[in-house]
Amino acid sequence: MSENKNLNVNFWKVYLWALSFFRVQIKFVLGLVFCGLIATAVEMLLPKYLQLFIDTIYPDKNMELFIISFIILPILIILMFYAKTLINRFHNIIGEQSSSSLQYASLNHLYELGLEYYENNTIGETFDLFNTSIKELQKLYRELVPEIIKQTIILFVCLLIMFQMSLILTCTIVASCFLYFLTGPFFEKRASVIVKEAAKKLTELNQGVFNGISAIPDVLIYSRVKWSISKILNQHVLYSKYGMKRTLWLYLRGAVRRGSIAIGSLGVFYIGAILVRSDSMSVGEFVSYTTYSYIVVRAFTEVITCMTEQKILIAQAEKLYIFHQRRPQLREPSAQKNLYSFRGDINVKNVKFGYNGNEVLKDISFCIPSGKTVALVGESGGGKTTVSKLIGRLYDSFGGSICLDEVNINEIPRDELLENMGFVFQDTYLFGKTIMENIRFGKPNASDEEVYEAAKSAHAHEFIKELSEGYNTLVGERGIKLSGGQKQRIAIARMFIKNPKIIILDEATSALDNNSEKEVQAAMISLLKGRTTLVIAHRLSTIIHADKIIVLQAGRIIEEGSYEELINNNGAFLMLLNGGVY
Ligand SMILES: Nc1ncnc2c1ncn2[C@@H]1O[C@H](COP(=O)(O)OP(=O)(O)OP(=O)(O)O)[C@@H](O)[C@H]1O
Ligand SMILES: [Mg+2]
Structure with missing residues (x-):
């Protein structure tokens, strides 16, 4: 700047x-x-x-x-x-x-x-x-x-x-x-x-x-x-x-x-x-x-x-x-590599990063094999969302590397990289337009039938049909006319229609009522099936289903393993659970 x-x-x-x-x-x-x-x-x-x-x-x-x-x-x-x-x-x-x-x-x-x-x-x-x-x-x-x-x-x-x-x-x-x-x-x-x-x-x-x-x-x-x-x-x-x-x-x-x-x-x-x-x-x-x-x-x-x-x-x-x-921080790679026969592995190695000179991530390494789910947990401000931004190359890391299969993401054209990834952020952004247009944002040329299919897979079809104007209901600025759980299911429907190999999910921190929670969870489970997933988890139900859990604290990984392993470790993860964070 x-x-x-x-x-x-x-x-x-x-x-x-x-x-x-x-x-x-x-x-x-x-x-x-x-x-x-x-x-x-x-x-x-x-x-x-x-x-x-x-x-x-x-x-x-x-x-x-x-x-x-x-x-x-x-x-x-x-x-x-x-x-x-x-x-x-x-x-x-x-x-x-x-x-x-x-x-x-x-x-x-x-x-x-x-x-x-x-x-x-x-x-x-x-x-x-x-x-x-x-x-x-x-x-x-x-x-x-x-x-x-x-x-x-x-x-x-x-x-x-x-x-x-x-x-x-x-x-x-x-x-x-x-x-x-x-x-x-x-x-x-x-x-x-x-x-x-x-x-x-x-x-x-x-x-x-x-x-x-x-x-x-x-x-x-x-x-x-x-x-x-x-x-x-x-x-x-x-x-x-x-x-x-x-x-x-x-x-x-x-x-x-x-x-x-x-x-x-x-x-x-x-x-x-x-x-x-x-x-x-x-x-x-x-x-x-x-x-x-x-x-x-x-x-x-x-x-x-x-x-x-x-x-x-x-x-x-x-x-x-x-x-x-102003020059953009991120540059398109000069020698570009494509993701033709891309399996969907994510390899993060010794990544460091900070905002405006303040170090946020110190030395992060982990990998997510194709089709598996890794849950990132830890206290607020620990750097979880930042990890997800680096994987989508919304920022460039200061050191280390992030690879999809064996290709460094710095060498992949940004459009192609993001086309293969689906992000669901903590606060879902919905345009002040109709539900149909909001879901179609995941694939602008999708037919109406594809939108209905995506909404069904995201357990959203039923509630949309009950709205006064169905799929043509206007959702209000930033989706203000929908409940938290409904907004999340619209975001999930968007992902179904986009159909990316990798999903990065930053779960909303606000709790949902039991019914919404169940609907959202069911939609998530079907969305994540077969896709490589990094989920920043704020719900115990998501953590239990993950193949691996990583505990991040002050920009460092302090513990990792399966749910059972971490419980048996009697370490930071158990403290988070006992502290009522999850
Ligand atoms: N754009 C930014 N510019 C400057 N600092 C930032 C920016 N985004 C995040 N930070 C800082 O980086 C640190 C890590 O933020 P991050 O959003 O990754 O935390 P988090 O683990 O996702 O927290 P939460 O669980 O509350 O969502 C925080 O101290 C935050 O204040
Ligand atoms: Mg966050």
């Missing part, structure tokens, strides 16, 4: 990284530029026509030119309309393709970072990253960059025409634009700092709201509604304070820009009037020039606004950039 905190983040690094998601087909960018040029050319012709009308058609009563322009003008306007429609379309395509490429890369990276990231960051923080930071940065592709391309084309073409019309007037306009650069950046910088602070406060507020919602049951039970609301409101007050400061600085920044442009426009009128009076410029030319100057000022304002927005967005995107720079 320290690697990530020390990153020297500067604007250009983040900006180039953000632009790297601009993976659109070049034809759309060329299309945008081409149509932009056509629309601009037509737009540029209109002030020229105005000049022609004032200087020639109207004074000379030239009907021929009037009729020609009467025919040509609508054609040009239709052409411009068509070009602008295409611009809009290319703009959208570019925006959407790049936005989805950022979304995809971020989600993919989140999964690559794996359990280590998940356990070290709050869900609220990650949710904010996806909900706020990504959405904000997507504005770069959806709005800002295409707009900058469009307006820059207009700006340059228009400036070229204006220079050709009057050097002195154009220099006045350009000078007024540069006037902005004397003071503008100061306000921009202040605005960027405040915007960044406001974004931080918004993140905290979002997290607060997220936590407030996730903790509803506890807030209600502890009668802490006022406390929860006032905590969120305090965060809101802080955010509002920065929000107001942000609005003020953004306004000041805009005011400086408008002020410099107003000075330029005044200059143009003043000098223009002198030029017209001295016959250096015709009235038509002056009117047409003023129209161009409005177009240029508008384009300049747009470009500057977009550029500043871009700066602010990039400042806000730093968090997302740092997230993307």
Whole structure:
């Protein structure tokens, strides 16, 4: 993690990284530029026509030119309309393709970072990253960059025409634009700092709201509604304070820009009037020039606004950039081995491991022959769940090796490894969807019949059928509408449908009532038949059925053997039993 905190983040690094998601087909960018040029050319012709009308058609009563322009003008306007429609379309395509490429890369990276990231960051923080930071940065592709391309084309073409019309007037306009650069950046910088602070406060507020919602049951039970609301409101007050400061600085920044442009426009009128009076410029030319100057000022304002927005967005995107720079602890093996004729033995040899420098597993060795069940028991915090995470390679061990048959798990592609394993964790995660979808999660392409079969094997079919909507019953967030025993049986059904060779089972610590216990136990016994199983046992019934029991204490194996052997040993296991742990 320290690697990530020390990153020297500067604007250009983040900006180039953000632009790297601009993976659109070049034809759309060329299309945008081409149509932009056509629309601009037509737009540029209109002030020229105005000049022609004032200087020639109207004074000379030239009907021929009037009729020609009467025919040509609508054609040009239709052409411009068509070009602008295409611009809009290319703009959208570019925006959407790049936005989805950022979304995809971020989600993919989140999964690559794996359990280590998940356990070290709050869900609220990650949710904010996806909900706020990504959405904000997507504005770069959806709005800002295409707009900058469009307006820059207009700006340059228009400036070229204006220079050709009057050097002195154009220099006045350009000078007024540069006037902005004397003071503008100061306000921009202040605005960027405040915007960044406001974004931080918004993140905290979002997290607060997220936590407030996730903790509803506890807030209600502890009668802490006022406390929860006032905590969120305090965060809101802080955010509002920065929000107001942000609005003020953004306004000041805009005011400086408008002020410099107003000075330029005044200059143009003043000098223009002198030029017209001295016959250096015709009235038509002056009117047409003023129209161009409005177009240029508008384009300049747009470009500057977009550029500043871009700066602010990039400042806000730093968090997302740092997230993307995190390297996953786990790497895919470079020389991969496959599990073609895999028997299902697990061999753990001299494994050491710790979290954030704290040693948790000291020197663990054991093996589970194919089809056998080993029960891991011991006091809370002894490292049992950690052993199961290492076997699934959710973390890499610091030393020693874990092999499936004779193949080190570091050499097996992660997808293949996890495809052969089934995990049932202490707290079963169910999606807030239907029972059918939750079971099908074990095998996304399973037919309805396969789901029913799995539920029957998991002793879950009966209770599911009795629910109001059967398999289509929604289980509530994290399965909150189901009982503990029902959730466990859904998790077991998932495993039946996945049908892995190895099962890692971290039994729920909470006790079930007798009936549920029996149902869950029966489901377990049929699930584990013929599969290599590591069960972190919290129930005596599971321990008795195991082929071997390992007692883990403070990261070391202190006793192992069959149930009878351990009872006869009169050691740590018996103490656990007598202490009422099982
Ligand atoms: N992600 C993590 N980051 C830091 N420390 C952790 C993490 N997960 C577990 N630990 C610590 O590692 C030690 C072992 O935890 P583990 O979950 O393996 O214990 P356990 O034997 O499964 O306990 P229980 O029977 O209560 O489930 C504990 O001290 C725990 O606080
Ligand atoms: Mg545990």
